[in-house]
Amino acid sequence: MSExxxxxxxxxxxxxxxxLASRELRISQGGQKLKWLLACIRAIKDKxxxxxxxxxxxxxxxxxxxxxxxxxxxxxxTPSRMASIIKSLxxxxxxxxxxxxxxxxxxxxxxxxxxxVRVPLGVVFFIYESRPNVTVDAAAxxxxxxxxxxxxxxxxxxxxxxxxxxxxxxxxxxxxLPEHAVQLVETTDRQAVGHFLKMRDQIDVTIPRGGKSLIExxxxxxxxxxxxxxxxxxxxxxxxxADQEKARSIVVNSKCQRTGVCNAAxxxxxxxxxxxxxxxxxxxxxxxxxxxxxxxxRSCQLVKGIIPAxxxxxxTEYLALKMSVKVVDGLEKAVAHIEEYGSRHTDAxxxxxxxxxxxxxxxxxxxxxxxxxSTRFNDGGEFGFGAEIGISTDKFHARxxxxxxxxxxxxxxxxxxxxxxx
Amino acid sequence: MSExxxxxxxxxxxxxxxxLASRELRISQGGQKLKWLLACIRAIKDKxxxxxxxxxxxxxxxxxxxxxxxxxxxxxxTPSRMASIIKSLxxxxxxxxxxxxxxxxxxxxxxxxxxxVRVPLGVVFFIYESRPNVTVDAAAxxxxxxxxxxxxxxxxxxxxxxxxxxxxxxxxxxxxLPEHAVQLVETTDRQAVGHFLKMRDQIDVTIPRGGKSLIExxxxxxxxxxxxxxxxxxxxxxxxxADQEKARSIVVNSKCQRTGVCNAAxxxxxxxxxxxxxxxxxxxxxxxxxxxxxxxxRSCQLVKGIIPAxxxxxxTEYLALKMSVKVVDGLEKAVAHIEEYGSRHTDAxxxxxxxxxxxxxxxxxxxxxxxxxSTRFNDGGEFGFGAEIGISTDKFHARxxxxxxxxxxxxxxxxxxxxxxx
Numbered sequence: 001m002s003e004x005x006x007x008x009x010x011x012x013x014x015x016x017x018x019x020l021a022s023r024e025l026r027i028s029q030g031g032q033k034l035k036w037l038l039a040c041i042r043a044i045k046d047k048x049x050x051x052x053x054x055x056x057x058x059x060x061x062x063x064x065x066x067x068x069x070x071x072x073x074x075x076x077x078t079p080s081r082m083a084s085i086i087k088s089l090x091x092x093x094x095x096x097x098x099x100x101x102x103x104x105x106x107x108x109x110x111x112x113x114x115x116x117v118r119v120p121l122g123v124v125f126f127i128y129e130s131r132p133n134v135t136v137d138a139a140a141x142x143x144x145x146x147x148x149x150x151x152x153x154x155x156x157x158x159x160x161x162x163x164x165x166x167x168x169x170x171x172x173x174x175x176x177l178p179e180h181a182v183q184l185v186e187t188t189d190r191q192a193v194g195h196f197l198k199m200r201d202q203i204d205v206t207i208p209r210g211g212k213s214l215i216e217x218x219x220x221x222x223x224x225x226x227x228x229x230x231x232x233x234x235x236x237x238x239x240x241x242a243d244q245e246k247a248r249s250i251v252v253n254s255k256c257q258r259t260g261v262c263n264a265a266x267x268x269x270x271x272x273x274x275x276x277x278x279x280x281x282x283x284x285x286x287x288x289x290x291x292x293x294x295x296x297x298r299s300c301q302l303v304k305g306i307i308p309a310x311x312x313x314x315x316t317e318y319l320a321l322k323m324s325v326k327v328v329d330g331l332e333k334a335v336a337h338i339e340e341y342g343s344r345h346t347d348a349x350x351x352x353x354x355x356x357x358x359x360x361x362x363x364x365x366x367x368x369x370x371x372x373x374s375t376r377f378n379d380g381g382e383f384g385f386g387a388e389i390g391i392s393t394d395k396f397h398a399r400x401x402x403x404x405x406x407x408x409x410x411x412x413x414x415x416x417x418x419x420x421x422x
Numbered sequence: 423m424s425e426x427x428x429x430x431x432x433x434x435x436x437x438x439x440x441x442l443a444s445r446e447l448r449i450s451q452g453g454q455k456l457k458w459l460l461a462c463i464r465a466i467k468d469k470x471x472x473x474x475x476x477x478x479x480x481x482x483x484x485x486x487x488x489x490x491x492x493x494x495x496x497x498x499x500t501p502s503r504m505a506s507i508i509k510s511l512x513x514x515x516x517x518x519x520x521x522x523x524x525x526x527x528x529x530x531x532x533x534x535x536x537x538x539v540r541v542p543l544g545v546v547f548f549i550y551e552s553r554p555n556v557t558v559d560a561a562a563x564x565x566x567x568x569x570x571x572x573x574x575x576x577x578x579x580x581x582x583x584x585x586x587x588x589x590x591x592x593x594x595x596x597x598x599l600p601e602h603a604v605q606l607v608e609t610t611d612r613q614a615v616g617h618f619l620k621m622r623d624q625i626d627v628t629i630p631r632g633g634k635s636l637i638e639x640x641x642x643x644x645x646x647x648x649x650x651x652x653x654x655x656x657x658x659x660x661x662x663x664a665d666q667e668k669a670r671s672i673v674v675n676s677k678c679q680r681t682g683v684c685n686a687a688x689x690x691x692x693x694x695x696x697x698x699x700x701x702x703x704x705x706x707x708x709x710x711x712x713x714x715x716x717x718x719x720r721s722c723q724l725v726k727g728i729i730p731a732x733x734x735x736x737x738t739e740y741l742a743l744k745m746s747v748k749v750v751d752g753l754e755k756a757v758a759h760i761e762e763y764g765s766r767h768t769d770a771x772x773x774x775x776x777x778x779x780x781x782x783x784x785x786x787x788x789x790x791x792x793x794x795x796s797t798r799f800n801d802g803g804e805f806g807f808g809a810e811i812g813i814s815t816d817k818f819h820a821r822x823x824x825x826x827x828x829x830x831x832x833x834x835x836x837x838x839x840x841x842x843x844x
Binding site: 023027108112204249250252362368371377394396397400409413415416417418419420421 | 530
């Protein structure tokens with residue numbers, strides 16, 4: 001990267017190329033994008049050895065960045081992970097092309113046909129950390145939805161990211177797509193991000209995917225809209241009329257199926273009417289899985305081994321084998337607790353009472369409200385949207401899992417035959 | 423307002439009441455909102471004399487604010503304007519309730535039913551200038567879409583706004599809706615706006631409706647999403663295969679039907695292939711209507727009386743009987759001009775060529791692309807959406823006319839029967 005002497009010029013030129021590419025992509029056809037994805041799949045398969053070698057370079061440097069073991073694991077490319085990257089690309093290939101979809105249409109009394117048509121957002125600036133599959137998924141989702149993308153990965157994955165990027169970029173021209181539809185920031189200088197975040201005229205949306213400090217920085221500096229994901233303080237509330245067997249398995253799955261993810265449950269609310277019977281059982285299930293429970297006074301009285309919780313525990317996204325527990329006096333108290341302590345990400349109720357389930361669904365203002373199932377289902381793949389570029393905790397533009405549609409806007413195309421306004 | 427000593431406390435308390443009201447509105451029913459709108463209609467009819475008297479107070483003070491004649495005209499309430507306020511409320515009443523609409527639903531292979539359900543955004547902060555009908559429309563649209571609203575009108579309309587506000591507020595409780603669903607900022611202190619714009623945790627969206635300086639201030643200071651409307655530099659492009667009679671009437675209507683509005687045309691592009699024949703005719707039509715034409719070199723050569731345009735003319739939203747004119751060499755040049763000089767608001771083509779119309783619609787990235795009709799049709803009412811709270815020139819969240827749907831978000835409600843993730 002020695003030739004890059006002026007980071008401001010470098011980022012500016014990159015953004016301008018992205019704008020030009022996005023104009024071409026706006027009129028691209030689904031077939032071109034399919035052709036590109038197919039070519040990417042073939043090339044990634046062909047170049048597996050090169051990709052693994054590039055990844056090895058990153059892995060060698062990983063200790064010098066102070067990466068933890070779990071971070072190194074996430075960074076590591078294996079043949080089976082290669083296979084799942086290919087599978088994800090195949091999945092994106094088979095999703096319907098969002099561009100040009102007529103979302104709504106109506107004929108006005110004067111004969112005008114008003115259509116609302118799905119169009120790309122334009123240019124996406126995507127910032128992410130060390131998982132190698134993200135480069136591939138993000139490029140595929142952005143181009144399939146008609147957007148040019150500027151990718152900025154973590155420094156610890158730069159060789160792997162560059163290797164994937166070059167393969168995908170080299171397949172663009174052959175498919176008739178603009179060669180700058182996908183660009184990767186090749187410098188790891190942190191200043192580059194600051195420059196891009198100022199470019200509200202060139203970049204239509206920024207999507208940060210990573211830790212809280214990254215997201216906070218982006219929110220503070222960005223001059224354009226951001227699709228962002230903050231905490232997932234997710235609850236499971238066991239209503240007095242719950243099927244207790246199902247409730248036990250839902251709680252354990254929500255907490256333990258995978259702990260380091262945003263849709264894992266962090267807090268268990270048990271209705272006072274059944275707490276004496278239910279809490280000891282579920283606590284024993286959880287403790288068997290190695291979960292440390294931190295509870296309110298009443299739960300500590302009911303179950304030996306629950307540690308007294310602090311106020312802060314109920315606001316904490318543990319991302320670990322820990323869970324806060326509270327006994328609540330009925331549905332309204334449960335909802336009020338979720339309103340006060342939750343993060344509006346994913347909240348579940350277990351109940352067989354139809355009226356209670358409807359009330360909970362109406363009152364809880366979270367991206368996903370889950371009735372009688374694990375919180376872990378709030379996921380683009382599980383919802384049937386295919387790969388996701390992130391999960392939004394906002395209510396504006398996109399909420400919950402963000403796939404192809406969430407990378408689009410719309411315009412109105414109005415068909416007339418000489419109509420004028422009286 | 424003498425009792426309001428601390429503007430920060432006043433605005434904070436107002437925002438907190440709005441948040442509480444929005445929680446109640448979230449679970450309100452369509453029938454309650456209908457009842458409220460009906461009560462508002464009756465009360466506004468009953469209190470017409472009081473409303474006119476309040477408006478008279480504003481009109482008396484208008485000269486002291488230095489309002490121009492056209493601004494005073496906009497501020498003036500008359501019995502016929504009262505009738506159109508009522509008509510607008512009736513229109514909003516008959517629109518389908520957006521809350522709870524199931525936008526999408528699918529059953530997953532594991533039996534989970536995933537539904538995407540329309541929900542309110544939460545709390546809307548709405549800032550507007552002197553038209554008295556806006557208080558009524560904004561309150562009605564926000565509450566009908568399930569949002570609590572904080573209204574901040576112009577100081578020159580404060581008596582009129584207060585009078586309408588009090589009537590509508592007094593009808594809330596009787597309909598079973600929270601009494602703070604609608605609040606009006608009763609101080610005209612400009613600091614109040616600054617306080618609200620900092621409240622990203624309480625206010626979900628800010629909508630400014632007014633002049634460019636207001637919008638620029640809001641964009642600069644707001645910490646939450648903004649639905650905003652900048653310039654309307656709208657074009658009409660006359661393709662070589664246009665029906666020239668229709669083209670003449672569309673150009674005149676787009677420019678002259680009402681000049682002071684964002685969807686009026688500001689720039690005429692005439693294809694070189696027909697310029698010699700068409701431009702003199704349409705120029706004469708426009709000049710007859712008193713339009714001053716400012717053109718490129720070629721158009722000045724073709725028509726006497728066209729003033730040479732500067733580069734700046736082509737970027738100007740005149741909002742007056744002025745129009746820029748350019749002769750362009752074909753469709754692609756027309757599109758490139760619109761890309762360079764337009765504001766992505768409303769752009770029209772007049773052509774009988776199907777392929778040209780499709781190309782234009784695909785390539786022009788504006789909120790509305792109009793084929794063979796007047797630019798003046800880009801309007802919520804004309805599109806059949808009912809009253810609008812504004813027109814968005816953004817691509818994020820909402821684009822073009824913003825009615826009830828654009829004031830909503832969605833959440834996922836997932837129906838299971840004990841499903842856990844493998």
